[in-house]
Amino acid sequence: MKQRIHKLITKTISPQSFSLILLSCFLVPCFMAASLVLFHVPTNKNQVISWRQLDKLKALEHPKDIQIAILGDSSAGNAIDVQYFAELTGKGTVNLALTGSIGLHGIILMAAHAKKDLPNLGYLYFVIAPTTWEKDLSPEAYFLLKKGLPKSQNPLRGLQEIQDAQKGYLNWLFTPKRLQWYWNTIKKEPHKRGIWSNKADYLVQGPQLTYKKASNVWTTPLHAPKEDLSPLFETWEKLCSDIKCVFAHGPIYEGVLQSSEQALEQIQTDINPLLSTFYFAENEYWFVGYDQLGDTRNHIKLELKNNSTRHYAELLLEN
Amino acid sequence: MYIPLIVGSMTLNYIFGQAIRLCAQERRRAAKMIMVSGLTLNLGLLGYFKYTNFFLENLNKALGISFEHINIILPLAISFFTFQQIAYLVDCYQRKVGRETFLNYSLFVTFFPQLIAGPIVHHREMIPQFSEKFRSKVNWDNIAAGLFIFTIGLFKKVIIADNLAEFASWGFDDATFLTFTESVMVTLSYTFQIYFDFCGYSDMAIGAALFFNIKLPSNFNSPYKAMNIRDFWQRWHITLSHFLRDYLYIPLGGNKNGLAIQFMAVLITFLLGGLWHGASWTFIVWGMLHGLAIISFTLWEKTSLRLPYFVAWATTFVFINITWIVFRASDWDAAKKIFKGLGNVTELHIREGTPLDAPYILGFSLLMLVVFCKKLPNSNELLETLKTKWFWLIFIAMLGMISFWKIGDYSEFLYFQF
Numbered sequence: 103m104k105q106r107i108h109k110l111i112t113k114t115i116s117p118q119s120f121s122l123i124l125l126s127c128f129l130v131p132c133f134m135a136a137s138l139v140l141f142h143v144p145t146n147k148n149q150v151i152s153w154r155q156l157d158k159l160k161a162l163e164h165p166k167d168i169q170i171a172i173l174g175d176s177s178a179g180n181a182i183d184v185q186y187f188a189e190l191t192g193k194g195t196v197n198l199a200l201t202g203s204i205g206l207h208g209i210i211l212m213a214a215h216a217k218k219d220l221p222n223l224g225y226l227y228f229v230i231a232p233t234t235w236e237k238d239l240s241p242e243a244y245f246l247l248k249k250g251l252p253k254s255q256n257p258l259r260g261l262q263e264i265q266d267a268q269k270g271y272l273n274w275l276f277t278p279k280r281l282q283w284y285w286n287t288i289k290k291e292p293h294k295r296g297i298w299s300n301k302a303d304y305l306v307q308g309p310q311l312t313y314k315k316a317s318n319v320w321t322t323p324l325h326a327p328k329e330d331l332s333p334l335f336e337t338w339e340k341l342c343s344d345i346k347c348v349f350a351h352g353p354i355y356e357g358v359l360q361s362s363e364q365a366l367e368q369i370q371t372d373i374n375p376l377l378s379t380f381y382f383a384e385n386e387y388w389f390v391g392y393d394q395l396g397d398t399r400n401h402i403k404l405e406l407k408n409n410s411t412r413h414y415a416e417l418l419l420e421n
Numbered sequence: 422m423y424i425p426l427i428v429g430s431m432t433l434n435y436i437f438g439q440a441i442r443l444c445a446q447e448r449r450r451a452a453k454m455i456m457v458s459g460l461t462l463n464l465g466l467l468g469y470f471k472y473t474n475f476f477l478e479n480l481n482k483a484l485g486i487s488f489e490h491i492n493i494i495l496p497l498a499i500s501f502f503t504f505q506q507i508a509y510l511v512d513c514y515q516r517k518v519g520r521e522t523f524l525n526y527s528l529f530v531t532f533f534p535q536l537i538a539g540p541i542v543h544h545r546e547m548i549p550q551f552s553e554k555f556r557s558k559v560n561w562d563n564i565a566a567g568l569f570i571f572t573i574g575l576f577k578k579v580i581i582a583d584n585l586a587e588f589a590s591w592g593f594d595d596a597t598f599l600t601f602t603e604s605v606m607v608t609l610s611y612t613f614q615i616y617f618d619f620c621g622y623s624d625m626a627i628g629a630a631l632f633f634n635i636k637l638p639s640n641f642n643s644p645y646k647a648m649n650i651r652d653f654w655q656r657w658h659i660t661l662s663h664f665l666r667d668y669l670y671i672p673l674g675g676n677k678n679g680l681a682i683q684f685m686a687v688l689i690t691f692l693l694g695g696l697w698h699g700a701s702w703t704f705i706v707w708g709m710l711h712g713l714a715i716i717s718f719t720l721w722e723k724t725s726l727r728l729p730y731f732v733a734w735a736t737t738f739v740f741i742n743i744t745w746i747v748f749r750a751s752d753w754d755a756a757k758k759i760f761k762g763l764g765n766v767t768e769l770h771i772r773e774g775t776p777l778d779a780p781y782i783l784g785f786s787l788l789m790l791v792v793f794c795k796k797l798p799n800s801n802e803l804l805e806t807l808k809t810k811w812f813w814l815i816f817i818a819m820l821g822m823i824s825f826w827k828i829g830d831y832s833e834f835l836y837f838q839f
Contacts, residue, residue, distance in 0.1 A: 111812040112811070116809065117564065117565035117809045120565045120568075120814055124565075124818055131825060131826070132825070278826050279826060279828060
């Protein structure tokens with residue numbers, strides 16, 4: 103047997119067969135990954151969340167009743183309980199928060215979807231944690247652009263980032279890592295299918311995070327935004343020209359707040375131009391401690407979730 | 422703006438080259454003037470795009486004035502195509518260049534596998550290949566060889582360099598202080614990150630070129646096997662070393678005019694070689710340290726003393742390792758932090774919660790990398806003896822698939838910034 107294996111692996115093959123077999127080993131997974139995405143099988147958590155939120159928006163039973171759309175990153179998704187928020191404000195509310203990795207562009211595109219699909223919308227309530235300001239336009243955000251948003255209503259039209267994202271989307275599409283994520287998350291661990299359960303208002307993200315790891319990850323200092331954000335702000339301001347936009351900082355973790363003074367100052371300076379269009383419900387950063395994080399499925403404890411929902415509802419009601 | 426820049430630079434250099442060639446025989450003075458103009462143009466462009474803000478910053482500090490920074494984006498590949506074209510102009514003047522078509526010249530400058538991060542190819546190695554008819558036919562031997570080395574390069578970049586980048590970036594950029602063991606691990610991580618990143622790119626460039634039946638020069642020859650600092654520079658970024666030797670060190674006097682001239686030439690060559698990597702004092706100091714090491718080694722060679730094999734290798738490796746700290750640090754504070762950590766010999770622990778918090782796995786991996794780099798043949802040596810056997814097919818397919826599965830986020834090659 104050993105001899106046969108040895109004979110087989112030391113056997114010479116033609117360079118043509120060698121090349122073609124190797125090429126197929128590399129290209130087949132790429133095309134399989136692309137097929138998954140093209141057949142609308144979510145292949146990463148950002149995509150799961152963005153598709154879920156978009157589907158939720160399209161499937162609303164009474165879109166005319168919705169007056170407030172909450173937009174932002176996971177700080178909005180996790181910190182605001184939409185039913186409680188609607189009770190407190192007395193206004194129909196939908197939470198369309200995405201994830202920070204989708205970036206500001208993704209959040210703006212989601213706001214455009216909300217404006218398009220909700221006829222009586224009165225408020226776009228942006229809750230964005232400072233951690234999101236350093237993120238670029240992600241390929242998943244590019245998908246939000248392609249999914250049912252007419253060109254005329256695309257707030258990001260003309261931005262250079264869109265062209266970059268297009269290339270990023272193609273790279274992302276053909277990345278075999280998509281298959282790996284699909285396999286690990288959906289096939290091998292079926293209990294994780296709940297991440298796109300229709301019952302959940304916001305979706306579970308991320309693996310099990312222990313407090314030890316949390317204290318490591320969430321003390322990493324923030325970086326100030328890399329790009330000049332003024333072209334993006336112009337599009338944002340246009341979006342808010344005929345609707346009331348409210349902005350509040352999302353909570354960040356204690357360690358990040360302590361280690362990121364410079365970046366936070368820079369973010370504040372960068373977003374000051376938005377003051378002319380936005381109402382700043384809260385212009386100060388706030389944080390949560392590690393002891394408040396709670397279970398891993400929702401990132402935060404129910405008690406904290408209720409408190410933060412009240413906090414954001416009061417900010418809106420006060421103004 | 423940047424496409425016109427490279428097209429303009431290429432066209433002008435071609436015109437200068439042809440003019441020098443025509444004058445080189447009988448009108449040497451005119452040829453020299455054209456060459457000097459060409460060199461000034463190339464170095465002027467490189468200087469403007471790469472060093473203007475560095476110059477202004479230092480002028481501000483020296484004179485206490487406040488010139489504002491100019492918003493200049495460094496054009497991709499400018500450091501590489503400038504050097505290639507300088508070599509072409511000098512060789513035209515030295516009558517080493519025959520008549521070339523503009524098409525072949527353009528392909529030599531812009532041939533995509535090597536354009537953005539080298540190897541810094543020489544026209545003598547490239548242009549003759551473009552005219553050879555047999556290279557325009559599909560050659561499965563070359564495609565197989567190209568896939569072989571391309572995949573090894575991809576693995577080096579995606580699996581080794583990108584994983585080590587996490588530790589190096591944390592240590593250099595994010596950590597506020599480091600213990601001794603952390604500093605050693607961070608420094609070693611960067612030592613291997615830069616090697617596998619750049620060598621991975623070079624392998625991929627060589628592989629991609631082979632798909633088109635073009636053979637690029639080898640850029641690395643197991644540099645961490647070097648037994649002394651000169652040996653290291655004969656193995657690391659070989660094409661840059663050759664360029665600096667032929668177009669800077671030898672014209673400055675080389676080793677034929679006495680020790681004083683030789684040492685001056687070495688020092689200038691390394692200072693400029695350091696500056697070529699980036700507009701920062703850290704790169705200049707890195708170059709200076711290597712220059713001084715070469716000078717010290719030259720003096721050492723004149724004695725009859727010789728170090729034992731292992732001591733010679735370890736001294737070279739440790740020196741290279743330490744100088745990478747200066748090279749990688751974004752500023753002096755970052756470098757000081759690592760050096761301070763290396764001085765903390767009483768603090769041998771690794772703190773919990775840091776990215777290095779798996780010391781045995783990381784330590785073992787780094788040790789294995791030292792052994793691999795010292796003992797195993799490099800990718801070019803493997804390529805030379807490659808036979809398309811099932812063993813290699815299975816091995817390369819595994820490397821490729823592991824790498825493909827790991828490709829996720831965009832991760833730039835380190836040498837793109839130079």
